[in-house]
Amino acid sequence: MPARPQGDVTRGTTAPNRLRRVDRWITWRCAAALRAASEPLVVDLGFGGSPVTTLELHARLVRLRPDVRVVGVEIDPERVTAASAYSRPGLSFVRGGFELPVNGRPVVVRAMNVLRQYDEAQVAPAWGQLLGRLAPDGVLIDGTCDEIGRRATWVTASTAGPESLSFSAHLASLDRPSQLAERLPKALIHRNVPGEPIHDLLALLDEHWARTAPYSSFGPSQRWRAMVESASDAWDIARQPARWQLGELTVPWASVAPSSPLAG
Template sequence: MITRGTTAPNRLRRVDRWIVGTQAALLRRATDPLVVDLGYGASPVTTVELFHRLRAVRPDVQVVGIEIDADRVAAAQPYAAPGLEFRRGGFEIPLERGRRPVLVRALNVLRQYAEAEAWAAWDLLRSRLAPGGLLVEGTCDEIGRRGVWVALGPEGPRTITFAAHLASLHRPSDLAERLPKVLIHRNVPGEPVHAFLAAFDRAWARAAPLRAFGVRQRWIAAVESLRADWPVQGRRPRWRLGELTVAWPAVAPAARP
């Protein structure tokens, strides 16, 4: 389905920073450094930004922006450049025969679908990945201050990452409104993601005295507290950015529809 198409420059900066910071090795070892930006919206600006950010990691990266709306694809053509192109398509990811992307970014694409349809889209997109490739799917707010995304390999979901502009964050559970479609309706008692966000809020509250030293210190302390009971990944340099990555099984739905 055609999305609303709303986007803005730098809206996806947090997920792009995570990709560059944590997936550089994936891009560097790829035989075919092909990346797909799926559902880029009415403006191709975030695809262009992704292209330039990934070029710092892999200078010969090739980025293909894919949109289901023919008018949006036509409007994007003036932004095409060597290594950057735009074409019409959907979850099937239309590429040259035999080519598979090493990475697919699909942000703010699945929110309008039913939960079962989102799971099916995950399955289809994973089947299009190159061996060892990665699908990054999630949502963010309109100006990119809050976002949540899942990293999936060909075998299935691996991690979920929560990212926020800390100065404007009241409590970690505020990020619940940006949960991906497969989790957004699962934030209820009895579901793992609800338990995780509640635990994060408690850790945040316990770390309140540290706000005198800055909101980053409070966030880091809350994350370190969570490590005792939750499979937190990463290290302090990433936490300082307002990120938290957790192994997917910790928040996976009790049952898939």
């Protein structure tokens, strides 16, 4: 008898195209690893009440790697049964949890809006379990976004542990960068309080956003870019101007990691 899937069934909320920002990151960050992989396996963990974002992930990755194998893993058996109608070559669905019951080691595990519904203390053990399943140059993307995908943040972690935190926003509807705080991954959402690095970073970005207000006349992307340039004097922000143009920015995990380690 197979072991019980690791984790809990949670709300299955999803929506078409809500993960476009993180998928855009994946197709950039993971392109080389996917192209080089002898086994181009990608897992979408916790696809939710409809497999629509798994279908989208497959459609985006197949352009990079025509033989990519995307497996949607979901702990709710009824959601897996319903999703199975959408299986096709290179795309399948299985019931499972953090143990990832798939053959092979994934190059990418996308876990969007999954850990958000757990306790903070459950994050480190879940990361440990997922990272232990990755291919040697694989990554875990653990993130959160809003209902329609205009604001998203995610942690990118390799087998060595968490490496970065990324923010991505629809800039025309963003009043200030700290609005992304509501969408922080579970590892950080409770740490947005004075004395924690993530709180300092969001305050710094807000300060530089205010300072760069005159750039608004050139459009929100130019203002975001100017804000990142300006804040880079005070914080280690990855120098990725082409990503800034998209309303993204990425910082090393070490610069925002909670002041007391995640329990686990």
